[in-house]
Amino acid sequence: MAKQNKPRRPKAEPPKGFRDYFGTDVTERKAMLEMIAGVYHRYGFDPLESSAVETLDALGKHLPDIDRPNAGVFAWQEDDGDWLALRYDLTAPLARVAAQFRNDLPSPYRRYAMGPVWRNEKPGPGRFRQFYQCDADTVGASSVAADAEICAMLSDALETVGIPRRDYIVRVNNRKVLNGVMEAAGVLDPSDPEKFETERGIVLRAIDKLDRLGEGGVRALLGAGRKDDSGDFTEGANLTGLQADVIMAFMEARRDSGATTCARLRELVSGSQIGTEGVEELETIAALLEAQGYGPDRIVLDPSVVRGLGYYTGPVFEAELTFDILDEKGNPRQFGSVAGGGRYDDLVKRFTGQAVPATGVSIGVDRLLAALRAKGRLGGSEKGPVIVTVMDRARMAAYQAMVGELRAAGVRAEVYLGNPRNFGNQLKYADKRKAPLAIIQGSDEAERNVVQIKDLVLGAKIAASASLEEWKSQPAQFEIPRGELVAQVQRLLNGG
Amino acid sequence: MAKQNKPRRPKAEPPKGFRDYFGTDVTERKAMLEMIAGVYHRYGFDPLESSAVETLDALGKHLPDIDRPNAGVFAWQEDDGDWLALRYDLTAPLARVAAQFRNDLPSPYRRYAMGPVWRNEKPGPGRFRQFYQCDADTVGASSVAADAEICAMLSDALETVGIPRRDYIVRVNNRKVLNGVMEAAGVLDPSDPEKFETERGIVLRAIDKLDRLGEGGVRALLGAGRKDDSGDFTEGANLTGLQADVIMAFMEARRDSGATTCARLRELVSGSQIGTEGVEELETIAALLEAQGYGPDRIVLDPSVVRGLGYYTGPVFEAELTFDILDEKGNPRQFGSVAGGGRYDDLVKRFTGQAVPATGVSIGVDRLLAALRAKGRLGGSEKGPVIVTVMDRARMAAYQAMVGELRAAGVRAEVYLGNPRNFGNQLKYADKRKAPLAIIQGSDEAERNVVQIKDLVLGAKIAASASLEEWKSQPAQFEIPRGELVAQVQRLLNGG
Structure with a gap:
């Protein structure tokens, strides 16, 4: 008998970009999710658990934080021809659920959801293709009181999981103000909303990179474009110097108080109806938060916040940790954003044709855990049996x-x-x-x-x-x- | 300008066989998982959370409860050619983890895991393609004390989540005894273990269907085969009447006490070394459980338990709810199995070439929740805000x-x-x-x-x-x- 090849052994490894969590890594995350759920629940939000798998069709092309639509999803075709995909966030499934059960759910519908999401992106150090999100959204409330409430709840949630006040800040802006500024800068024509869409996309992404590129880098992107250190060229919006000045002034519009910031924004959007509306919304949000005692030590208006996501239509917010941690080389660096969200009035409309106002927040639980561990506030090893x-x-x-x-x-x-x-x-x-x-x-x-x-x-x-x-x-x-x-x-x- | 077609709207539906869980459906499941985790933890088990996605290679061909290997998995090919898949249980990922981290993990390694698993099967009423499992396994312990402990822990877990004693029973058997019976019946030749493999597979599946088909149906499958009501023909093992008698006697070997059942099994496997070893293991398990007070009101030896899964190599166990519930037509029926497991000494070997003993249990949390709801012991609606x-x-x-x-x-x-x-x-x-x-x-x-x-x-x-x-x-x-x-x-x- 001929000698047979031994059967090949499978590699004992997870796929690239996936990992296992052991012991307290599991229990500490579970405890954090429970604490956040407790806050969401106290605010009147109800739990929803949708399935990990959706039709690719239902997920749509709204993948956040990425310039190319439709990339970045784990998807496969079934024998019957249907394309299925793993959810890449908890918002797209919520839009599907809100459309599917619109006659049965209370309106407004406040729901929270927590669980893993999957991104088919190039993995890197500390960058995984499966991670947890912990979201709360209000569907069916057009009032910015809903946005204000979510900012307050985000602040409460961060303090509840162990981030003390002044170690974080929730920053609030409004896409409508940004649109007003775009109008003032001549890259938005209210009578032809689709004109300059490409330019606006570039401006949006440029503003979002202010932290990383600095003023010079952003100016280059607003103008002729920018070559990075590796030699890669990113196309610019080709604005004139005057147009770019308007955008840059907007990003620097933050003043000491919400009232003075709003006053400055009013100047910048003067003449734009949508811009003025946006400033008024920010004023309402600031007033509501102040009435509940959420002062600028917790929540501030900050025009430099835009959020990368294309689908936002109104207020946007972001929570940032303000303390330094040491990076791999031992250098201190800001920890950065751990949560974000905003108003997205058009996501449900994709299914039903009817606009449904919605606003929500997503907390990046894994980043938050990493921050607490970096500060030595978590990671105590549990006693064994x-x-x-x-x-x-x-x-x-x-x-x-x-x-x-x-x-x-x-x-x-x-x-x-x-x-x-x-x-x-x-x-x-x-x-x-x-x-x-x-x-x-x-x-x-x-x-x-x-x-x-x-x-x-x-x-x-x-x-x-x-x-x-x-x-x-x-x-x-x-x-x-x-x-x-x-x-x-x-x-x-x-x-x- | 030509009239454009309206963009097609996506359907607001999850894929077939998937569903959403709202409100108390979410919180009640979470509470049940917490209670079971508490029991597992008290028994010294540590949490592990592996990723939902594995390489298809690592998952292998051990999909349970299904005759065709390799079917039933959601899998897709990546751009780099790798095949990835959603886990179909929590045991295959454990085997991968145990192999990957064999130098770092304590040995024996006791771990528990809970989370969704995915099966690409035809959905049906109450049969979903994503559901929860809640597993505990001991890897690296060859002693049947590990199996006995898992049976005791399963009993404790069921009582902890609200199934009172005598509303459930944990039934224990041993694949080695079954192999001894196969030897006695002449369908296992210890000197050529692969001979009669097809016949043994048919016998195993026939025994597993005793509840559903009755003695006549099983006899038909042991013999020439069986045509079901729809006219479909299932091939039989073609045993002689005498051979079938030996198998049937095994299935009816249960006596009033563990000791008398073991005595009867000893007769049936006499002359088979593996069979005798299996009976001795059952005796040890029974003695250990009795010493801890787990009597036949909680755990019994029952030779009719085989578990469909091909990979078991020693003790197997199953928890069944013994009360009736009403089916869709209002007729009472037994609720049936809610958990099962056994010893699988070869799963880690796939990766390393070295045999590693392992035993474990999987609780079907969704079925358990359905049972508690059917009995009215769960499903209280929570107060709103x-x-x-x-x-x-x-x-x-x-x-x-x-x-x-x-x-x-x-x-x-x-x-x-x-x-x-x-x-x-x-x-x-x-x-x-x-x-x-x-x-x-x-x-x-x-x-x-x-x-x-x-x-x-x-x-x-x-x-x-x-x-x-x-x-x-x-x-x-x-x-x-x-x-x-x-x-x-x-x-x-x-x-x-």
Whole structure:
């Protein structure tokens, strides 16, 4: 018989850009989602969980943060010809749900949703193709009171998960003001809204890059275009210097207070109906927030916020962490944006033909977790279980009875289930599990109806620093009557 | 200009076989997952969250509950040629993780995982292509103490989520015993394990269908084959009558106690080494469970349990709900299986070439929720938020301040954000949201610094049954000083 090739073994790896989360990485995220859900719920929002898979048709071409529409989605064709795709955010599925159930849902419909979304983008360091979002949206409310409320809720949510006031700021702007400025700059003609669309797209993306490119870079993009360090050329909007001045003035319109910022914006959009409307909306938002005590230490008007997403039609907002963290090279850098959102009045219309006002926010939970970990406010390692060791394989039932009693008393506990022959391996296992205590009972102890408790935390401390006398006295291991097992374990776990 | 076709509108529907979950459907599932996670955690299991997407290669051909390998997965090819797929269970990703991180993870590795899985199967009533699983597995423990522990933990988990004892049963069997029976029946030759593989597959699936087909149907499948009501023919294993007798005797080997069942199994597998080993393992499992007090009211040995899955190599177990529910036609039927699992010692080997013992259980959370709802033990509708109505649009800031105070006191509350013109619509909205209270303040009340509280629960009760006098006296609506808003709302919500 000819020698057969061995079957090829699959690689033990997730696909590129995907990763696994272990232990506290899982529980800390779950806890954060729960805290945010609690805030959303208190504000009257109801949970919605749509499926991860949608028809490509329903998702549409609104992928955020990316210049080319339609790219960036994981999609496949079914045998029956239908194209399906993994959702890339939680907003597109909400628009589908709001259209599908429009006769049954309360109006306005306030919903929150949390879960993974998928982006078919080039993965990079810290940039994954599956990540969590945690959204809240109000569908069917045209009043900017809905936008103001979402900003307040975002502020509450950030403080609830452990970002103290002044470590974050929620910045608010309005696309209508931006449109007013576009009109003033001569790149928006209200009588022919589609004219200059390309130019406006370039302006929008240029403003969004102010942080990264600085004033000079943005000016280049507003003008003839910009070559980056790698030599790649980005086309510009070809505005004149005067036109660019209007845009730049807008980006620098932020003043000390909401009122003075609005006054400056009014000047900049004077003559534009939509621009004036936008400033009035910002004034209303500022007044509502002030009445509820959300001052500029939490929420500010900031004309430089535009949000990359094409579909926004009114107020837009963004939450930024204002503290520095150290990057990979040890240099301090601003952590940046952890949440954003805005008003998008046209998404539901795609399905029904009828405009439905909507506004919402999305919190990037994974970024928020990374920020808290970078500040040392999260990432405490959890205590492991109490380990009952196996000295005598034949007495397994007795060991199982011990963990049974401990668990019944609410103590996390387990019997060592590996090969018990080498006792050292059992203690190494306990160490790896971060077990606080190990329980030991050989046949000798069993005959005398006692067990040994080994305090692994104290043991480690002694091993690190003890004198010879302390070491010999072995305070970290002692014998107790079998009947006191649960009580003694509880005493030790409670630090008593 | 030629008339253009209107752009085609996308359908507001999820793909076939997918659905959305609203409100308490979401929170009740989350609560159940939390309760099960609590039990798993107390048993020493650590959380793992792997990504939803795996390489098709890593998932392999182990899709459960389906005769054709490789079908039933949502898969697609990336631009770089790689095939990716949505996970169809949580076991295949665990095998990949256990192989990938074998040098870093503790051994044995106990992990739990919960989340959606996807099956590309024909959807049907109550049969969805995305559903939740909630798994716990021990990798690296060859001792059947690990299997026994998982059975005990499954029993604890079911009771914790609200299935009382005697409303469920965990049934345990062992594939090795089944193999011993196959040997006794002459369809397994230990010196040539691959011989009769097709026949054994048919026997396995036939046993698994005992509930549905009865003894006659199973006998037909063991013999020449079976034509079902629709006329479809399923090929049989072509066993002789004597061979089939051995298999049938095995399925009927359950006796009153674990000990007598094992004695009967010993007879049936006599002469088969693997069969005898399997019986000994069952005896050990039974002894360990008995020592911990898990008697036959919770866990029984039952030779008719085989589990459809091909990859099991030792003990297998299944949890079944034993109460009747009413089906769509109003007829009582058994609810059936809600969890299952077993030992699969070869899954990690696919990646590493080294056998790694593993055993685990998967709880079908959606089925469990359906069972609890069918029994009326879940599905209580949650109270909605307190609704502050809008009598005077100009006073929005004052209304927002009211909900701000209520939320700060922990009360779920919101301002009505729809068009406030029609007050009746506001009350209809409050009704749809199941709001317990509505707060009303027009300009008259504002001047006098009071608010009206409308008790909507009491109001509905009065509307249903009140006499004219009661109706006129309007006890469901009353006036309070503005300063008492929070205290009065809390009093009413607490039923005071």
